[in-house]
Amino acid sequence: MIIDIPSTSASDVAKRMVELREKHGAVALGRVLTLVLVVDEDDAEDAIASANHASHEHPCRIIAVIRGTSRGSTRMDAQIRVGGDAGASEVVALRTFGPLTAHPVSVVVPLLLPDNPVVVWWPTEAPAVPADDPVGQLAQRRITDAAACKRPIAALHDRVSGYQPGDTDLAWTRLTLWRALLAAALDQPPYESVRSARVVGGADNASADLLAGWLALTLDCPVTRTKATGVDGLLSVRLDRESGPIAIERPDEELAVLTAPGRADRRVALPRRTAGECLAEELRRLDPDDIYGEVLVQGLSRQEETGKTTRTKAKAGR
Template sequence: MIIDLPSTSSSDVAKRMVDLRERHGAVTLGRVLTLVLVIDEEHAENAIASANHASHEHPCRIIAVIKGTSRGSTRLDAQIRVGGDAGASEVIVLRTFGPLTAHPVSVVVPLLLPDAPIVVWWPAEAPEVPAEDPVGTLAQRRITDAAACKRPSAALKDRMATYRPGDTDLAWTRLTLWRALLAAALDQPPFEEVTGARVVGGPENPSADLLAGWLSLTLRCPVTRTKASGVDGMLSVRLERPSGPIVIERPDDDVAILSTPGRVDRKVALPRRSPADCLAEELRRLDPDDVYGEVLASGLELQRETGKTTRTKVKR
């Protein structure tokens, strides 16, 4: 069910939500958190769809704040989606216009679930300091996505400079399967020291940068970050050991090849993760991601100091 409320107010939207619950049985009490999306019109529907997907694992109230034109008079258009149009959540879409575009927190606060954790997600461009943003200050967790920004490398540098406990980025979440596979490969004999590593990914791929920083921090060895033109995601990781290298190479978006000395090459599932999958993972925890914070604080700089950055061209 979709209900449009043009030229309304947050208090009227809140009253309509109560009315829906009383008249149609829409259950708010089972929601485990409030997920606030701050997004532009271009990316809004894809972001809401990702949040709906994640809500099947984490029932929540989704509040999507879409910034319209700042010209003209103050206006708030709202839309309520419940039932089949909202997954396992209830979705409130708020479009702000005029001077109201500069004050999104004023339309969000009246609609927050009482006594429930708050997570804020910026699916595209994010504020320079998410923890100091008026909406960001409301939240226990703040989720950004450097890869979705116009300048991913610059966005990652901003994350480094402005990190606060509770911040995370989907560029880091996309590495979960890679990190798990690397850890599993190193957990097999022979148990040897890694003497060097190489991470190959797209030139503007912040996940590859973060993985190189994580390996530098974890293995304490020189890590080369190779920027490969012709690709936009992660391509391969190579860990050097005395008995021979461990290599994970993903020639396509779904299956990787794991090569280890003395063993037959194996194909392993390593799909590119969707924003919905990454968001669902991040909503599983409300405590700070300390490892991500350490990679931002020390790992990226350690990789630059002890390793190197190279460039190559990949043909497919």
């Protein structure tokens, strides 16, 4: 069910949702959190679809603040989506225009679920300091996505000075499978120290920078971050040890090859993760991700970049 409410206010939208619940039972009360999206019109539907995907694991109220043109008079058009059009959630899409585009918090507060945690997600460009943003101040968790920014690496490094506990980035979440594979490989004999490591990925791949930072911080060894041309994702990781290297190479977006001394090469599933999958993972926890914070603040500065790029025709995903 989709209900359009043109030229309205947040308080009127809240009243309409109460009427829907009382009349039709359409809006369920069993929500575990409020998920707020702040996004431009061009990216709104993709972001709402990702949030709907995550809602199947975490039933929530999704409030999508969609920024329209800042010119003209103040106006807000609302749309309520429930049932099959909203996954396992209820979606309130608020399209703001005029001066109202600069004050999203004023339309969000009346629609927050009482006594429920709040998570804010900026699917594309985000504030320089998410925790200081008026909408970000409402939230226990603040999720950004450096990979979706125009300059991903610059956006990632901009997060360093403004980091506050509760911040996270989907460029980090995309590394969960890579980190699990590497940790499992190192947990097998021989239990040797890693002398050096190398991460190869696209020049603008923020996940590759974070992985290099994580390895440098965790293994306390030199880590080289090599920027590859012809790819936009993470290509390979190599850990050098006395008995020989452990390596993961992913030539495509689905499968990778894990090699280690004394063991047969193993093909492992390592698919490119969608924004919805990453968002669902982040919503499983509402406490600060301390490891991400340490990698962002301390690990990024410990990696070394090669001046020479690697040319390849392969296309790998993040």
